Amino acid sequence: MRFHERALPRWLPWFLSVPAAPHVQADADSDAYVDLHTFQTVKAFEELRQTGVLEGSPRYWEPDFAEAYGWMKREMDCRLPTSGDGMVWMWAATTRRELLNSARRYRGEVLISVRLPRKQVLLSHFGDWHSVLNRTLLIRGDRDLPWPDWEARFDRSWDEWSERTSHCDQMSLASWPRPLREELERSWQSIFDPSAWVESYDGASWVPARHIQATTHRITLDAVTRAVRLL
Template sequence: MKLWTIQPVEVWELLQQQGFYRGTKEYVYEEFLYSYDWLVGEMEKRLGPRPEPESYPVWAWKQWSGSYVRPDLRFRGHLEKGTRGVRLEIDIPDEQVILSEFGKWNYVLNYWYLPENDEDWDSFNEELEKRGLNFFQQKPLPDPYYHQKIVDSWQRIFDIEPKNEDERGELSIQATFWELRLEQVRKVDFFVAR
């Protein structure tokens, strides 16, 4: 599977030195640790165990932003402004990758319920309101049943099939995997983040 990963230039140097790169917890903001740990659990179910107990996902793009397949380096936000970085075009075996929809990942990061549709959203929020619960204000919800409903709803991030032709042009598909090997790199583009 052809993917693109954006990394600080130091990751590229490390990859050249040791022949592989694995994600680490040190790059995860503490407020997102629960979400990342959830994703790690999903990856272990779908891909197998981590290479090391402290390994975290390596992130890449399958489709960066709708009609842009690879990340456009002229845009801001790939890395902190002024950071020297690389865009690596890589080829990872399909069975080593989990794909998810970037916009939906924000529901996981923010501990939001990810609805099937507008009616599902309204219904779930009405249920919570009747019980005096609000996932925007209580993280995690104190009621284990509704907490689990939120966590279970996150499975929808893995639904990357567009519902219609308009949605096809809007999707941003991200990829996670355990390890990037030097021999999987096909092209390197250097840049300075804007």
């Protein structure tokens, strides 16, 4: 049943509020619909109820990570058929434990579940996204390599990159030498590649990624399937 536009969110204790964790298939047909969850402030939810639309805005970006958000925004503009000034962040795949941990942190706010067309959503690896946030080279996992071989390759690549970019530490990314900046940003493309989505190595094989985030330019009220105020 769709969330009625005049309805208020249900009030539930945070530990009873979490629905099934989403698990979006990255290769889902572009015409398919996907279920997603997002934690939003009461103010944001009221904006959604009153206007029918919740859009992201650069004014909410954390200043320390504005470069990373700007890069993600440009990728969305290139990859999605929609447009907008900002981003709405959601969980596309995660664990129930992670949702519960988030619900505890967001007590007093609203957990919103939405169903959106797959083509309006950009999926990315949550853990590897931190390479973008921290302006570090993303050295992708390799399912075909045993962990010791991959770790040795990682160490070599990291040391070589650190030596070449040591003079850039205090510079804005826009001020980096262009070849280095382009090489760095090319490495970040892996966060969108499902073949590179691994979580860890368990001693025998690579573990598939469990935490996938989603970004979209906006969500509309008619896409909301559930809304819960977290006590």
